[in-house]
Amino acid sequence: MELPFIEPYKIKMVESVYTSTRDQREKWISEAHFNMFNLKSEQVTIDLLTDSGTGAMSDRQWSALMLGDESYAGASSYYNLKNAIAEITGFKYFLPTHQGRAAENVLFSTIVKEGDIVPGNSHFDTTKGHIEFRKAIPVDCTVDIASDLTALDPFKGNVDLEKLENVLKENPREKIACIIVTITNNTAGGQPVSMSNLKGTRMLADKYGVMFFLDSARFAENAWFIKTREEGYANKTIREIALEMFSYADGMTMSAKKDAIVNMGGFIGFRDDETFRKASSYNIIYEGFITYGGMSGRDMNALAQGLYEGTDYDYLSSRIGQIDYLGSKMKEYGIPVLEPFGGHAIFIDSKRFFPQIPDEEFPAQALAVEIYIEGGVRGTEIGALMADRDPVTRENRFSGKELVRLAVPRRVYTDNHMDYVAATVKNVYDRKESIKRGLKIVSEAPILRHFTVELERL
Ligand SMILES: *Cc1c(COP(=O)(O)O)cnc(C)c1O
Secondary structure, three states, rough: OHHHHHHHHOOOOOOOOOOHHHEEEEHHHHOOOOOHHHHHHHHHHHHHHHHOOOOOOOOHHHHHHHOOOOOOOHHHOOOOOHHHHHHOOOOEEEEEEOOHHHHHHHHHHOOOOOOOEEOOOOOOOOOHHHHOOOOOEEEEOOOOOHHOOOOOOOOOOOOOOOHHHHHHHHHHHHHHEEEEEOOOOOOOOOOOOOOOHHHHHHHHHHHHHOEEEEOOHHHHHHHHHHHHHHHOOOOOHHHHHHHHHHHHOOOEEEEEOOOOOOOOOEEEHHHHHHHHHHHHHHHHHHHOOOOOOOOOOOHHHHHHHHHHHOOHHHHHHHHHHHHHEEEEEEEOOOOOOOOOOOOOOOEEEEEHHHHOOOOOOOHHHHHHHHHHHHEEEEEEEEEEHOOOOOOOOEEEEOOOOOEEEEOOOOOOOOOHHHHHHHHHHHHHHHHHHHOOEEEEEEEEOOOHHHOOOOOEOO
């Protein structure tokens, strides 16, 4: 018989999983004001809040930490990272930052001013936050099919090039700060962007004379989808594909906490030295000198190693295969999930799960709460809470999209853990009619409210 595909690693060190009773969890979630971010990790059994910074580093990454060079300027760790970035992304210039949003802060301080427009596919929440904080406007030009949660399109993360061109046509060039394309498109459900779409975006960027940046947190997962779904790429390596993806952009921001499998870190890559030079001043103010910017030498070393491991085809196949395993199991149970499954998470459609709960009562948050109470599984809401209020009208942005995201950390959980998660959600699904009402907001922050919002049950 054909031998099964296996994880291309084995486990050298383990960490205990916390268990609890339903009564305990009822009490804890109420004390946390029904906000997942307020729970203590000891109160969580399987933590699928995020795949950000939660991955398991390898023995080689831990060894790289020991070889970290903590010199203030010109550390060997900086050059290790510079070489890895140049090899994998092709970007000659880079600035280290402490994480992805810090990269956004430095880059947008350099190129975004009040009143500017930043078109792209769906902007990640911190990206949107950094743009709106500068009184600029992110314009979402994602393809319409992305909002159809079950349409089996292979590249639902794509930019609608016609929408993008309209934005570029209707606005003066100096108002367009840059185009930002997020790979994979997290907000649309971890959906990939095709190579031909990146190529098309480049052509528009050239035609209208604007810069084009990639928000690259999950670029390796995106490359895996291109290899397995897009014609002409099956025989290319992940690194060849990644190099081609980046070749269409003027630069990139990176949250290394995702596909570079480190617990903290990020960077900005640049093709031209002029933007790099301008951004360097902001990096020095906000992050640190340009050869460490927010990271210690050891962290840059582990990140350099992680970039190589994160672009390994077998690793990516097992990673994305585990997401598929979880998604298939939930589908088998009849649970409404977003399809095709994304690269880093399974998204549950709370509108179909809880049709009785109106958008105003935050059905996705209500579902996340029930899943936690049922099995101690922590997911997160991707819905009206996260969409925040409109910065001008201050109205809630109810888009009708109410998802619970179960994001799977890299190399951390086994397929048995995935079985436990699927069973937990199934148990909630079996008693879905008994949940009549959702939640209401008691207090919230003016921006990125979902991190600190306090809610109560209706
Ligand atoms: C995580 C993420 C960011 C922000 O990065 P942090 O490291 O969390 O600051 C930006 N964009 C995307 C697509 C991300 O996934």
